[in-house]
Amino acid sequence: MSGWYDCIGPFLRLLDPEAAHRMGIRALAAGLVPQPERYDDACLRISLWGLDFPNPIGLSAGFDKNAEVFTPMLAQGFGFVEVGSVTPRPQLGNAKPRIFRLSEDEAVINRLGFNNEGMHKVAERLSQGRLGIVGANLGKNKESTDAIADYVAVAETLAPFADYVVVNVSSPNTPGLRALQGKEPLKALLGPVREVMNRVASQSQPLLLNIAPDLTEEDKADIAAVALELNLDGLIATNTTIERPDTLKSKRRNEMGGLSGRPLFSPSTEVLRDMYRLTEGKIPLIGVGGVASGWDAYAKIRAGASLVQLYSFLVYQGPGLVNQINQELVKLLFKDGFASVTEAIGSDHRS
Numbered sequence: 001m002s003g004w005y006d007c008i009g010p011f012l013r014l015l016d017p018e019a020a021h022r023m024g025i026r027a028l029a030a031g032l033v034p035q036p037e038r039y040d041d042a043c044l045r046i047s048l049w050g051l052d053f054p055n056p057i058g059l060s061a062g063f064d065k066n067a068e069v070f071t072p073m074l075a076q077g078f079g080f081v082e083v084g085s086v087t088p089r090p091q092l093g094n095a096k097p098r099i100f101r102l103s104e105d106e107a108v109i110n111r112l113g114f115n116n117e118g119m120h121k122v123a124e125r126l127s128q129g130r131l132g133i134v135g136a137n138l139g140k141n142k143e144s145t146d147a148i149a150d151y152v153a154v155a156e157t158l159a160p161f162a163d164y165v166v167v168n169v170s171s172p173n174t175p176g177l178r179a180l181q182g183k184e185p186l187k188a189l190l191g192p193v194r195e196v197m198n199r200v201a202s203q204s205q206p207l208l209l210n211i212a213p214d215l216t217e218e219d220k221a222d223i224a225a226v227a228l229e230l231n232l233d234g235l236i237a238t239n240t241t242i243e244r245p246d247t248l249k250s251k252r253r254n255e256m257g258g259l260s261g262r263p264l265f266s267p268s269t270e271v272l273r274d275m276y277r278l279t280e281g282k283i284p285l286i287g288v289g290g291v292a293s294g295w296d297a298y299a300k301i302r303a304g305a306s307l308v309q310l311y312s313f314l315v316y317q318g319p320g321l322v323n324q325i326n327q328e329l330v331k332l333l334f335k336d337g338f339a340s341v342t343e344a345i346g347s348d349h350r351s
């Protein structure tokens with residue numbers, strides 16, 4: 001953990017979580033957050049989809065919903081940043097309060113409901129240039145009756161300014177959204193999104209799908225089959241969970257919304273492991289959910305992740321966490337005799 005966050009973190013955690021987040025975004029955007037020296041060891045580099053990631057640790061969707069701070073977050077040491085979720089039209093999201101810290105459980109529950117400034121504002125910010133790898137995560141407006149048209153519109157607007165595009169059908173906070181993870185709805189959605197991306201972008205960017213942790217065996221098999229059939233470039237496993245493990249201690253545990261952080265680590269890693277097995281390691285996976293240390297990131301990589309993302313533990317440990325994870329990861333790779341992250345991907349499946 002970086003020293004300045006040791007001082008400021010406890011004060012931020014006294015504030016309402018959304019107010020603290022807004023304050024953090026303002027401070028980052030104003031250049032007020034100290035920039036550490038990046039930790040990019042050669043063994044952490046990974047090439048994927050024609051992109052050269054300086055390290056495999058990314059900032060997952062939801063932190064920078066409106067593409068306000070992707071540059072300062074890259075400067076904190078992240079190998080890539082995903083902005084969004086972005087919808088066609090701006091929307092306010094659900095009533096506040098809608099983010100809850102579960103400190104005893106090192107977890108967060110959110111029911112934001114895709115609050116964002118809309119695709120045109122985000123496109124304008126992304127078009128001003130990117131000093132690293134930036135992905136765009138797409139959502140649909142709550143009131144929209146044509147989900148496909150929404151995803152196509154956001155893909156058309158953002159694909160020219162993003163290094164990769166994610167179709168997010170796994171947020172628990174937009175009614176009906178997760179039903180789009182079924183076999184036929186997925187095919188009906190991903191085909192047109194791919195078509196529009198081929199049309200608008202100079203070279204076709206990678207198209208990824210972000211999946212929920214709360215899937216049946218049949219759901220997972222269907223998603224793997226669709227991903228292979230449509231030559232999807234990647235899967236992100238996983239979004240937040242609607243499950244509430246019995247182990248949760250915080251009084252906020254029954255708030256509605258998606259649970260993230262420590263209690264999500266095991267279930268999301270198991271879904272990741274299943275998806276690697278079901279896709280026979282043919283589709284690059286991004287592992288996300290409960291990552292707090294180099295060991296956690298390494299476990300995701302061994303289970304099948306080519307890249308790893310995190311969000312919730314930034315709340316508890318601050319942005320210095322990313323360099324700490326990368327340093328620990330180098331040691332763990334070395335200890336097990338891997339010369340690079342790439343060699344370790346999916347290694348659990350080979351032992």
Ligand SMILES: Cc1cc2nc3c(=O)[nH]c(=O)nc-3n(C[C@H](O)[C@H](O)[C@H](O)COP(=O)(O)O)c2cc1C
Pocket residue numbers: 060061062063065084085099108110112114137168171210238239240260261262264288289290291309310311312313
């Ligand atoms: C406050 C908050 C907002 C989020 N918003 C989004 C979002 O807009 N789109 C999305 O795909 N995921 C969103 N997520 C999910 C994260 O990207 C991530 O998948 C999840 O939190 C699990 O990772 P973590 O345990 O490291 O937080 C959000 C998570 C949190 C905590």
